[in-house]
Amino acid sequence: MKKHIQEVLHQIEIDYKVKILYACEAGSRAWGFPSKDSDYDVRFIYIHPRDWYLSIDHERDVIEIPKNNSISIPIDKRLDVSGWELTKALRLFRKSNPPLLEWLYSSIAYYEAFSTKKKLAALAEKVFSPASCLFHYLNMAKRNYREFIQGEHMQIKKYINVLRPILAAKWIEEKNSLPPIAFPIMLDVLLPSGELRKEIDRLLKKKIAGAELVLQLRFDLIHSFLDQEITQLEEYARSLNTPITDPTQDLNEIFRETLEEVWDK
Known part of the structure; x- marks a missing residue:
């Protein structure tokens, strides 16, 4: 190719x-x-x-x-x-x-x-502007969350389209640097272990296996994490003022x- x-x-x-x-x-x-x-x-x-x-x-x-x-x-x-x-x-x-x-x-x-x-x-x-980039990723995550992962069933691909920008915004909050492109790197650094990580790993395995468009029951741990991070990142974003x-x-x-x-x- x-x-x-x-x-x-x-x-x-x-x-x-x-x-x-x-x-x-x-x-x-x-x-x-x-x-x-x-x-x-x-x-x-x-x-x-x-x-x-x-x-x-x-x-x-x-x-x-x-x-x-x-x-x-x-x-x-x-x-x-x-x-x-x-x-x-x-x-x-x-x-x-x-x-x-x-x-x-x-x-x-x-x-x-x-x-x-x-x-x-x-x-x-x-x-690199932490404020500009964080707002970009946060707004992307909120938009995708609102449009794609409401209800009891949703596609795996849509979950990832919220998780990835949330982790990118969280990386900026914690590291004050450009987030890595590779999603696994962000996962390993920000969520190295725990039940939430296991649930995300299960989701990624299904995605890689080709089930990205298959409807799945909601992942409750992931939903709770996204709700919490969106609220926390919104508060953090309002405090940012880093001119370049x-x-x-x-x-x-x-x-x-x-x-x-x-x-x-």
């Missing part, structure tokens, strides 16, 4: 006249618990030729295959490929955007060219250096 993904990325470059700087996995495969039917959630950052940036009207700054865009070769139906144009990515990076930060530390890289990704990774701690240094000048330099590195050579 990796070879096919790289072929798709190369075709995007040809069809859209761009250069891809970095591409990675951003879904359950990177999180450490894919099932046999899991999609490949490929995310990438790309740059246009110089003239695209010298026009008074900029066009769309995302490429989404096959959701809203197409390419001239067939693609595997399990692929979900989405990319952000570099200046869009840099503006989001400046805001400590958690999905973008996760891309930079993904455990599965499909492609990397030029020096842009390494430069961004080196700046990640400088732009403005990285705009650094990011402007990365953009200009990337333009030169990619197109002038």
Whole structure:
């Protein structure tokens, strides 16, 4: 599949006249618990030729295959490929955007060219905002909790879509650092043992075995944990006030250096 993904990325470059700087996995495969039917959630950052940036009207700054865009070769139906144009990515990076930060530390890289990704990774701690990231994960968890795991029966996948952002927010609260991408690492550090951990392990085994969409009776221990953590994290989030240094000048330099590195050579 990796070879096919790289072929798709190369075709995007040809069809859209761009250069891809970095591409990675951003879904359950990177999180450490894919099932046999899991999609490949490929995310990438790309740059246009110089003239695209010298026009008074900029066009769309995302490429989404096959959701809203197409390419001239067939693609595997399990692929979900989405990319952000570099200046869009840099503006989001400046805001400590958690999905973008996760891309930079993904455990599965499909492609990397030029020096842009390494430069961004080196700046990640400088732009990391505990408040911004914690609110992102907490709001994601609350939304998924409200929409997907009410009632007596629910899908395993929906549980994980609440557990993962809760643990990421809890990691920020306890470690004041970027949470790991791998869900098992967060589990081992934050919930190393106990009945709750055993219940989560049972849930993950079912997910990996391919039962992620099967309706299950509610996991009472997990529900109690989520209720407690959402309440506690909301209180903690209100106390956060950690301004970060403005990285705009650094990011402007990365953009200009990337333009030169990619197109002038």
